[in-house]
Amino acid sequence: MTRFQEAICEKLLLSAAWTSGSIVVFIFAFMLFLGLPLLSGGHFFSLLTAHWAPQQGSYGILPMMAGSLFLALLGLLFSFPLSLGCACFISVLGPAKLRFLLRKVVELMTGIPTVIYGFVGLFLLVPLVRDIFGRGGLSLLSASLMLALLIAPTMILFFCDSFDRVPRSYLDAVDAMGGSKVQKLLYVMLPNSVHGIAAGITIALGRAVGDTLLALMLAGNAIHIPHSCLDSARTLTSHIGLVFSADFESLEFKAIFACGITLYLFTAVLVLVVRGINHRLRRPL
C-alpha cells in the first residue's frame, strides 16, 4: 500500500470514529435541549423523586426509575446463576461434544430477536404465572424471567471468554497435580476470572436496563412503584415508548426526555465501570 493510500485510509477511519463519537454527544445535547423546559425550572431533581400525576401537573419519573431498576436487578438475579452454571458447564464440566454443541446454541441465542422472547413470554409464561400465583400475569416476575433468558447468552459468552483467558499453564499445573475438573474450576478458573465475570454482569445489566420490548409486553406498564414481584410496573424505556404518541408540546411529552437523560447517564456509568474493569484486566497480576 502506498503512503498516499494509507493516509486516505487513516483519514476515512478517523472521520468514521469522529462521526460516531459526535453522534453520541449530539444525541445527548438534543435530549438536554428538549428536556430544557423541565430542567430550567430547576426541578430536574424533584422530577427524579416525584410521582407521575399529569392531572396535578406532576411529571415525576420515580415510578419508572424504580420499575427499570427492579426489573433489571431481578432479571440479573435470575440470570446470573443460570449463566455462570452454563458457562462452567460449557468451559469445563461437560463432555467435549456437548460443550461444543451448547456453545453454538448459546451463540445462536444471541441472535434471536427480542420480540420472539416477548411472544413466548406472553403466550406461555404469563398464563403460567397467573395460574401459579392467582395474579400477576403481566408483572415484574414474568418480565424479569424472560429478561433473564434474553441477557443470559451475553453473560454466558462473556464468562466463557474469561475462562478461556485463564493461562493454559495454570490448568496444566492443576491437571498434573491430580486436581479434578471441579477443583480446577473453583480454585483456579473462577478466582482468575473475577474481572471478566464482573464485566459480563455489567454489560448484561446495561442490556437489561436498556431493553424496552419485554418490559412493554410483559410488565403490565402500570405507573406506580412496585412492591412485589407480582406487581405490574413500567420502566423508563417503556414509558418513553408509551408516551411517544401524545401531544408534542405538552410537558408530559417533555418529561420523557428526563427519562432519556436518566437512561443515558446510567448507561454511561455502566460503560465507565466496564472500562475500569477492562483496565484492571490488562494490568499484570
Place this chain on the structure above:
Amino acid sequence: MFELIKIKTENLSFSYNGNRILDNVSLEFREKTITAIVGPSGIGKSTFLLTLNRLWETVPQSSMSGRVKIRFDGKMQDIYGNGMSLTGLRRKVGMVFQAPNPLPMSIFKNIAFPLKLAGIKDRRTIDENVERALQQAGLWMEVKDRLNDSGLHLSGGQQQRLCIARALVLQPEVLLLDEPTSSLDDASAAVIEELLVNLKDNCTLIVVSHYFDQVKRIADTVFQFPYNGISQQ
C-alpha cells in the same frame, strides 16, 4: 547392583491427528535413579512424558497404543488399567514443566495447593509438608521469611524450584521433568541439576533435556530419541 524396575513401557506408540510421534517404544526405568531423555526438539520427548502420567488424554485427536506399567505398592501396575485412579496416579507421578508455572497465589499457597486438592486440612501436616518440600527443593532458606509473597514475584530459577517443591509436596514416587532448566540462566540451571541428584534417594526421576552434556553429569541412564530400539547408554 540389583535394582528394581520402576517404570516400563511396552510397544508404546502415540499419534496426534494421525501423525505418529512415538513408534513402538519399549523402555525400562530403574527405581531411584535419574534417567535422561535427550534428542532434538519436536521428536516426541515431552509427549513421551505425558504418556507416563496420562496428561495427554485431554488433547483432542490424540491416541496411544501399548502399555505403561509403574511399580506401585510392590507390583507392576498398568496405569491405563481399570483399577487405576487418575487422581491417585498423578499424585504419585509428579510433573515439572518446561516453563515455570507457579499459580497466581502466595508461595505458601502454591506449595500447599496439591495438599488442598488432596483434601488435607490439618494445619500442622500442611505446614510440615510445605517446609519439607521447600527444603528438598533448596528454596527454604531463600523464602522462609516471605512465604506470603506472590509466587509470581520470584526469579525464574526460584519459580522453577517452587514448582519442583510443589511437585514434591505429595511425596511422589516418580518425578517427570520436561526440560526444567531450558528457560533459566546457567547458574540457576546448575542449582537445579544439583538438587535433582539429591532427590534420587526418594524418587525415580526422568529428565528430558535438549542438551546431552547438561544431563550427562547427573543421569544414571541416558536414552536418545528418536528411539529406535537400541540407543541406550
